[in-house]
């Protein structure tokens with residue numbers, strides 16, 4: 001492992017004003033997104049859609065430090081034959097790859113899942129490195145409910161994340177370590193805070209046991225928010241304050257970057273929360289976005305599968321990328337949101 005190289009890749013991904021585009025929806029997940037806009041889930045449509053994002057040149061160059069791809073996409077070529085990976089590299093952005101194989105029911109722990117994909121991972125990482133990937137992502141899913149998460153659920157997921165991260169670093173790939181505490185349910189913000197603290201403590205303990213170098217990884221956490229169905233929804237300031245409190249308690253400053261998932265927050269909430277946290281800096285790590293839905297819902301709606309809408313979709317994507325870039329600098333305002341729109 002060359003730690004200097006891993007550290008410089010990680011820093012490039014979260015450079016000031018830059019964040020990560022999570023475009024790694026599996027074929028099943030992109031189906032759900034395409035269903036909403038009435039687009040058939042064909043290989044060509046998936047290619048056309050992702051090509052339009054990666055060809056949004058100015059936004060990619062200025063605001064997107066890394067792009068997470070799905071297995072199909074890292075092998076795909078644009079309509080003119082250029083590999084999609086080359087489009088990302090040409091924009092000065094780092095190509096990455098989702099390597100987990102999804103959350104499956106955890107035996108012995110009803111209601112909980114463990115993320116699979118460790119078997120054969122070393123060989124897959126070597127291949128992805130050849131295809132251009134310089135970072136990877138693995139998502140563990142932690143649900144909140146009566147009696148869950150359990151220690152068994154957290155331990156199994158944290159252990160898998162650590163084994164994945166060590167394998168990535170062995171193969172010159174920066175691991176994005178993503179333990180996602182879900183927003184599903186009616187729990188309040190205090191319960192999200194308590195579960196997220198426990199989760200992150202377990203994850204960093206397992207990363208330590210697995211000899212993962214913190215300087216060569218990125219953490220992708222959830223923000224501290226109440227459940228979607230909780231009657232009390234908290235203010236932007238409360239979410240920012242609770243999230244920073246948890247991160248300061250749990251994430252060593254050796255970690256170069258923290259890039260949040262959006263997790264089902266509205267586009268504007270995801271941006272406002274990130275900006276409020278950065279405005280409260282200075283912080284020991286770069287704090288930015290690694291959004292899927294909060295970057296793509298607007299361009300997907302604008303595109304709706306029609307070639308004549310590509311320019312509109314690209315400007316919707318450029319707008320969200322700019323808003324989140326401002327948020328990563330702590331400089332987003334509602335006025336800018338309206339003006340730029």
Ligand code: 13P
Nearest residue numbers: 022261262263291292293
């Ligand atoms: P969302 O921002 O849509 O939560 O997706 C981010 C991601 O990569 C989840 O694994």
